[in-house]
Amino acid sequence: MIGDLFPAEWSTEIDPDTGCTVTRLTDGRSNAYPLYYFTPSVTPDGRYFVFHGERSGEVQLYRLDLTTGEIGQLTDGHTHDAGWAVWCEWHLDGIYNHLSAIHPTRGDVYYFEDHELRATEIGTFANRLVTNLPSGRMPIGQSAFSPDGRWFAYIHADERAYRALLADREAKTKAGLFQWTPDHHGSFRNAIGATLAIIDTVTGKERSVITTDYHFHHVLFVDNDTMLINHPKGVAGMWLVNRDGSGVRHLRPETAPGAHSAMVNHQVITARGIAYESVNYAAPGGRATYFGMCDPVTGAFTEALLPAEGYVHVGFDPAGRFDFIENSGATHSILTVHPTADPAELGTKLLRRLSSPDHDDQRHHGHPFLSAARNQLYFTDWSPAGFAQICAVDVADLVAAADRC
Numbered sequence: 001m002i003g004d005l006f007p008a009e010w011s012t013e014i015d016p017d018t019g020c021t022v023t024r025l026t027d028g029r030s031n032a033y034p035l036y037y038f039t040p041s042v043t044p045d046g047r048y049f050v051f052h053g054e055r056s057g058e059v060q061l062y063r064l065d066l067t068t069g070e071i072g073q074l075t076d077g078h079t080h081d082a083g084w085a086v087w088c089e090w091h092l093d094g095i096y097n098h099l100s101a102i103h104p105t106r107g108d109v110y111y112f113e114d115h116e117l118r119a120t121e122i123g124t125f126a127n128r129l130v131t132n133l134p135s136g137r138m139p140i141g142q143s144a145f146s147p148d149g150r151w152f153a154y155i156h157a158d159e160r161a162y163r164a165l166l167a168d169r170e171a172k173t174k175a176g177l178f179q180w181t182p183d184h185h186g187s188f189r190n191a192i193g194a195t196l197a198i199i200d201t202v203t204g205k206e207r208s209v210i211t212t213d214y215h216f217h218h219v220l221f222v223d224n225d226t227m228l229i230n231h232p233k234g235v236a237g238m239w240l241v242n243r244d245g246s247g248v249r250h251l252r253p254e255t256a257p258g259a260h261s262a263m264v265n266h267q268v269i270t271a272r273g274i275a276y277e278s279v280n281y282a283a284p285g286g287r288a289t290y291f292g293m294c295d296p297v298t299g300a301f302t303e304a305l306l307p308a309e310g311y312v313h314v315g316f317d318p319a320g321r322f323d324f325i326e327n328s329g330a331t332h333s334i335l336t337v338h339p340t341a342d343p344a345e346l347g348t349k350l351l352r353r354l355s356s357p358d359h360d361d362q363r364h365h366g367h368p369f370l371s372a373a374r375n376q377l378y379f380t381d382w383s384p385a386g387f388a389q390i391c392a393v394d395v396a397d398l399v400a401a402a403d404r405c
Contacts, residue, residue, distance in 0.1 A: 002076050003125040006055075006062075008069025015393070017353050025064055025390040026071075028383020030055040032062075032390050036098045036142045037367035038220060038268045038316050042066070043107055046372065048122050050074070050102055050109055051390055058094030059083060061111055063122050064390075074120040075127075077113035085166045088362040098362060099139050103201070105149040112139045117154070117199070131199060131206060138162060140194060141217035145201075146224045151243065152199045153209070153219050153227055161192045162215070189231070190214045196229065198243060209245045220269050222296045228267065228274065236263035238274070240296060252294050252301045254278075260303065262290055266313050268369075270320025277314040277325065278303065291323065291337060291346055305345045306337070315377075316369035322395070322402040324351060324377070326366040332356050334368050334379055336398065352393060356382040363388040374399050 009027035014020070026032040031054040034041040041050050048063040053071075059082065061074040075095050083092025084099070096112040103110065108119045110130060115138070117130040133139065133156060140162060141155035169188060172178040178188075194215035199206045209227070218230040222240065228251075229239040237252040237259070251274070254261050262278035274294040281287055289308045294301035306312065309329025317323070323337035325348070332355070335348035356364040368379040375396040383389045 002073055002120065002127055004073040006071040006073075009071065010069045015352060017350055020352075020393050022352070023392045024381075024383075025049065025069075025392060026051075026053075028385050028387050028389035031059075031363050031388045033363050033380045033388045034367065034369075034378060034390060035100055035102070037313070037365075037369045038218075038266070039101050039142060039144065040104070040372065041102070041369075041378065042371055043102060043122055044105060045107070049378075049390070050100075050122065052097050054092075054094075056094075059092055059097045060094055061100060061109060061120070072125065074109060074122065074125065075111055075113070075118075077111070077118075079112075079114045081163070082112075084362065086169060090166075090170050096139055099141065099143055099154070101143045101145055101152070103149050104145050104147060110143065110145075110152060112154075117152075131204060134197075136160065137195075140215060142219060144220050144227070146221045146243075148224050150201055150224065151221070152201055153196060153221065154199075155194050155196055155216065155219060157192055157194045157215050165191050189216070190233070196227070196241070209243065210241055210248065218266070220267070222269055222274070226296070228269070228296070230264060230267060238264055238267060238276075238294070249299075251296065251299055252276075252278075252292070256301075258301070258303060260288065260290055262288070262303075264292075267294075268314060268316040270316075270318060272320030275314050275317075275320055275323075277306070277312045279312070291325070293320070304339075304343065307346070307348055308335075313365065313367060317374065317399075318370065318372060319374060319403075321405075322370065322374070322399045324368060326354075326368050326379070328356075332366070334366055334377075351377070351395075351398075352379065352381075352391075354379075354381050356380070356388070370395070370399070 053062045063072045077095035082096045083089040100111040108121045115133045120127045137156040138159040140157045143154040193213045195211045196209045214233045220228045232239045236254040241248045262280040264278045267276035278290045289306045290303040292303040308327045311328040313326040315324035334352040340347045366379045376392045377395045381391045
């Protein structure tokens with residue numbers, strides 16, 4: 001129930017590879033993982049860490065007091081098949097996971113339950129209805145607040161068509177008939193459209209920003225008036241669109257000079273621009289990964305080759321000065337990124353070796369990000385019991401060194 005409290009579960013250990021002190025914030029007896037990593041999981045006052053937990057058998061949101069370790073339940077949703085299928089679990093009940101966001105100036109978290117957008121005040125547990133979703137629609141991607149908190153953006157699609165599409169993909173996947181490339185970015189994403197909508201958090205009014213004939217899953221605010229969408233159809237870079245739906249423009253299409261014919265997979269908004277990783281799946285060996293930074297105003301970007309194997313997530317430093325990635329190659333790890341003598345190539349150094357299994361489930365992803373104070377690096381690792389758990393490592397000295405460069 002909302003407001004239920006649980007004692008602190010955290011513990012510390014010394015990383016055997018690096019000697020760093022690692023704090024395990026949750027006990028690892030059930031899955032626990034942050035909000036989607038480019039969305040802040042820590043409240044504006046720095047007191048609480050908000051996360052998904054499955055201790056009840058359903059996915060709910062919880063808060064963890066970063067002073068005492070006490071855990072409190074923030075939601076009590078029972079939506080059927082809300083587990084962000086394809087990327088997390090085909091059948092998981094509760095609230096829609098990976099779609100929630102914390103208001104950047106107030107102390108409440110917005111989340112989706114059935115056909116409602118609801119909010120819980122993180123300090124007091126007060127819960128309220130924000131709005132009902134348009135008839136016949138369901139949320140399908142990450143949500144975001146504008147920096148000033150006035151606007152809440154989310155993505156929705158036709159529920160009947162999307163659930164039918166998921167059922168078809170589940171059957172093909174289990175039969176070994178679905179291929180990530182080209183099926184995911186081809187027939188699957190092109191099968192149905194999606195709408196990006198915004199809600200005025202002052203008036204409660206909602207309106208559509210843009211509707212596409214394919215569906216997408218990532219939206220972020222670049223500033224209070226501009227949003228970023230990844231994976232534009234046919235141009236594997238990024239889109240910018242104004243809050244009123246005007247000014248749609250491409251950033252860093254894969255055909256641009258210096259883009260290496262590579263697809264942008266994930267991006268984070270930093271004080272220095274848009275940091276991202278891109279992948280060329282046709283490169284020798286089946287994959288070449290690049291670390292990039294793009295200016296959202298001019299569209300100028302720079303990229304350098306990463307010595308990475310397998311899947312990569314660019315790390316999130318709000319200042320954009322401390323570079324790090326998650327890499328699930330021969331070993332699953334979090335790596336710091338640094339320049340080399342060759343400006344076209346980057347070097348990496350081990351920060352944390354992860355024990356998570358395969359990369360098919362979002363809960364297995366490390367999804368590393370810095371705290372707003374930039375002294376703690378949070379990530380998801382795997383517990384000895386076989387569940388996702390939230391961890392943190394102190395990186396204040398590494399961040400200070402990066403800031404001096």
